Amino acid sequence: MLIAWMRRAAAALRSSMTAQIGVSITLISVMLVAGCGYAVMRMTREQLREGGEVLMLANLAFLHEDLAVAQYDVERIGQRLVNRIETQLGSLHVALLDDQRRLLAASDWFDVPLEVLPKSALSTNEIPPGITHRKLRWLQQLYGPLTEVWTTPDGRMYRLLVAEIPVPEGQPRAARGPLAVALALEVTQTRDAVLHGWKVFFGALVASVVAASVLGMLIARRIVIAARRLGTAASRISARALHERLALADAPRELQESGLAFNRMLDRLESAFKRLSEFSSDLAHDLRTPINNLLGEAQVTLSKPRTAEEYRAVLESAVEDYERISRLIEAMLFIARAEDARASLQCEWIEMRQAAERVRDYFEPLADERGITLACELHCKPQAATRVWADKTLLVRAIGNLVTNALRHATPGSDVRLAATPYDDGACLIEVSNEGPAIEADEQARIFERLYRIDPSREGSATGSGLGLAIVKSIMDLHGGRATVTSGTGQRTVFGLWFPGPRGADSPVGEAVPRSREVEQSLGL
Incomplete structure (x- = not known):
């Protein structure tokens, strides 16, 4: 039963921060009081x-x-000397013994049996003049304990x-040899007095335990009230109130970093929730048009x-809408897989010159159809490496999407340039x-978002x-890596793809390394 109670108490302690703080304060207080009290009592006794x-x-x-x-005349003056000491200090009793430990003279109240006296004797010649506590400790280091304690049957205690x-x-004396x-x-x-001090000490210890427990719980509750306040504020935040934030003005400094992190998380959630809402709306709009077309034609x-x-004409007309829906679903599936942290890449060294030529050959008919010149440029030193570390399929797809976008928005009769700079x-x-057309600065910040189009009327959505x-x-x-865009009135619109290269030992290192670092900094990486 006791074990079960202790287990429940331990579980309650682990689940309550208030209890943990209160118990910690109590233990520290008790340890300090006990340690200081014990040290004082021990020092007092010594x-x-x-x-x-x-x-x-x-x-x-x-x-x-x-x-x-008195020329050691014990028979004549011994009794008077020992009585004088006892008279001067009533708690000190003295006896003179011969070299055989036989009693020669004893004070009136000396009632210690001779057989309980310490066996070892200290020579008076070893006692330094002007005895002090420091000299006493020196004697103890030389000869060990100088006295012994003896308790009488009736409870009195003597130091011998x-x-x-x-x-x-x-x-002249009655016996030969030294005196004892x-x-x-x-x-x-x-x-x-020492026992009374110990009783007072234990009483104070018990009182300190009670006081420390009460004060510890009060202090703990005071400490965690700020955390509870933050928790209460956090519980009010829901999908309908994502704009609310934790008030950190009166929060303790220790909780401000956690509160700031929580608010930053709310900012990210609000932004993600907003993008998700916009994405759902855009997706519904993009799917509604072809589905309505298909439904209307079928009806x-x-x-x-x-x-x-x-019937054949209707089916042929529906093919375009089916293809659009298929492309949309395929793109959504690709983005969903790409956002999975477990998605793996099949990276390899790819010759950039060959990849660029492949893209140009594929899109050149479309460019000619629109009266646009498609040019490929490779900027590198002679005999330098012209390869990039990437997944070949994804690399071609990323470049193809950019070229398609550039051809769609290019001015007829102009050119589209594909430039690569390996390091x-x-x-x-x-x-x-x-x-x-130039892309405004606020639109550049959102142009890589899902289903975002610069033209609000969604022209060309088909x-x-x-x-x-x-x-x-x-x-x-x-x-x-990172995808960037720069555009402005009177200048070309440039979409950039920065591939950072491998992170292992296969990465070649040369003179161009500092230059690639500069490019990273210019892109904000």
């Missing part, structure tokens, strides 16, 4: 222990001096120290009996230009679907 040991060593030094003044006082030869001094400092009150034909010749790094710039340039753009997107 300071109290060291203070007691410094006190014992100082009184030991005084006792050694008093014994030296045994020291050895060397006795010079020739001094046993000091017992009662630390019961100190222990109780008129079926209104009364017809001869075989009349040694595999990149290639292909340009198709003609003399004809011969063009409005998808030729959209197909060109899709082909260039597949190659990682």
Whole structure:
């Protein structure tokens, strides 16, 4: 049951950012309070222990001096000396022992059994003058712990120290050998104070847990309220309200980048939705005309009996509309496949001179029919590479669409030029230009959109679907290149195709590489 509860709590924690922030603040606060409190309590306990040991060593030094003044006559002055120390400091009890640890003199309240005294003894000659905490730590590094703790059956606690006082030869005393001094400092009150401090510490820790939990949740809710506000605003945005955007003026800086990204995504969605709506409208218009023609002709034909010749005339008339619908569907399918990120290219090195000649041979009869000259130009250094890295079928289709478009809008009696500029790094710039009506700047920005025609009346829609340039753009997107257009009053209209070349080791590198980079920059790549 406990495991199931812990699993539910963990799941709830993972699903709530407020809970995660609140728990994080609580844990950090508790760790800080616990760490600081533990460090303070430990330091306080060490300071109290060291203070007691410094006190014992100082009184030991005084006792050694008093014994030296009395010529170590323990029988005569020993009892008075130990009682004086106990009288001056009631919590410190002293006993004098001989070299066999037999009792010679003890203060009135010294009730420590001799067998519990520390076995090792510190020589008073090792005690430095002016004992301090730093000198005490030095002694501990040399000799280890100087004292031991002993607790009486009734709960009193003593800190015990045994020291050895060397006795010079020739001094009058009852026994031979050095004297031993046993000091017992009662630390019961100190222990109780430390225990009380630990109780206060744990109480403060519990209080800090409660306070940190409450404050942590309040702070977490305050932090995530901005995210909730953004979420509420985002939930109001729908297909009918794509113009709305998230208000970021009062949003935290940490959320502004996400909000900006969300707004940019909405801009793209709105633009795509608008294009889709326009595309659906244009597509319906382009399909409605031939379908209405077919429907009208069929209805008129079926209104009364017809001869075989009349039926044949109707079918022949319908072929053109069928061909237009077929071309439109084929173009739409091609664009849909081209926009699929999984679409693969069969790129290879293609001789640009041969490809240009092939296009010119194919379109030259159409150009002659319209009284237009079709010229091919290849701009490259002598003996330089004249190839382009592209999918052969798509390359020919892109160039063919541009040439068809140029022939359709060229001024009769003018020329259409197909120019190619290959570069040694595999990149290639292909340009198709003609003399004809200029394309306005706002129309240049939309000319590669689906079903977009410059002529709003859609004249000539029977011969063009409005998808030729959209197909060109899709082909260039597949190659990682770019399709551009430049036009203006009094100048030729130029459509450009920039093929960036291969991205692998097969790409030849030569002197023309910097030049191709300049072309990329001029095209805005």
